Amino acid sequence: MNSVAVSRRERLRAQTAQEIKSIALALMAGGGPDAISLRAIAREMGMTAGAIYSYYATRDDLITTLIEDVYTSLVDAAEAARDAVPDGDPGGRILAWAQAVREWALANPEGFRLIYGDPVPGYQPPEGGPAQEAEHRACAGLTGLVAAAWPRAGSLQPDGRGYAWSDFDPGLAAQTQQEFPGLPPAAVALALRVWGRMHGLVALEIYGHLRTLAHDPAALYRDELTDLIRSLGLTA
Structure with a gap:
C-alpha cells in the first residue's frame, strides 16, 4: 500500500512538473522570454511561490x-x-x-x-x-x-x-x-x-x-x- 502511495505521489509530481513547463512555454509565447518567471507560473497554477520552488529551485x-x-x-x-x-x-x-x-x-x-x-x-x-x-x-x-x-x-x-x-x-x-x-x-x-x-x-x-x-x-x-x-x- 505504501509503494502505491509513493507511486501516486511521484506521478502527481511528474504531472505538476510537466504543467509548470507547459505554462512557462505559454508565457513565453505571449510575452517573450522575459515573461518566464517562477512567480508568474505559480500565479497561473494557483500555487504558492514556495511550492513551485520545490520543483525548480531557480x-x-x-x-x-x-x-x-x-x-x-x-x-x-x-x-x-x-x-x-x-x-x-x-x-x-x-x-x-x-x-x-x-x-x-x-x-x-x-x-x-x-x-x-x-x-x-x-x-x-x-x-x-x-x-x-x-x-x-x-x-x-x-x-x-x-x-x-x-x-x-x-x-x-x-x-x-x-x-x-x-x-x-x-x-x-x-x-x-x-x-x-x-x-x-x-x-x-x-x-x-x-x-x-x-x-x-x-x-x-x-x-x-x-x-x-x-x-x-x-x-x-x-x-x-x-x-x-x-x-x-x-x-x-
Whole structure:
C-alpha cells in the first residue's frame, strides 16, 4: 500500500512538473522570454511561490530543463525521419531530416522559439547536460548528412573560398575531425549553409512572416529543399 502511495505521489509530481513547463512555454509565447518567471507560473497554477520552488529551485533550472526537453525532442524527430531513409539515398535523408524539423517546429512553435529565437535575458546555461548532448547530436547529424553527400557535393562547391579549421569554433572543428576523419573544413562550411537553408523558411513561418504572403508554405519549403539537394548534385 505504501509503494502505491509513493507511486501516486511521484506521478502527481511528474504531472505538476510537466504543467509548470507547459505554462512557462505559454508565457513565453505571449510575452517573450522575459515573461518566464517562477512567480508568474505559480500565479497561473494557483500555487504558492514556495511550492513551485520545490520543483525548480531557480528560473534558470526551469529554463535548462525546458531547453533539454525541447532540443532532445527535436533531434529525436529529425534522426528518426533520417534513419527511415536508406543510407544509399543521401538526398532523401537530407529531405527527411529537414521536413521533420519543419513538422516538429509547427507542432512546437514555442519550443522552436526557445532554442532558436531570442535568448532568455540573464539566463546562464550550465556546462554539459542533455541540452549540450542534443546540440552535439544535431550538429553531428547535419555534418553526417553533408559527409555522405560530399563525394559529389564537394566537386560542385565554388573554388573562391579556401576554408581552414581555424575558421570555425575549436570545439566544432575538433568534433568534426574526430567523428568524420578526412572531411575537409569546406564541408563544415557547407553543413552550416545547409542548416541555414533548412531553417530559414521555417523561422519565417514560425514567426508569422509567411502567413499573409504565401498560401502554401509547405510547397515553398519543399521547393527550397529540392533546389538545395540538386545544388549538392543529388536527387530526392
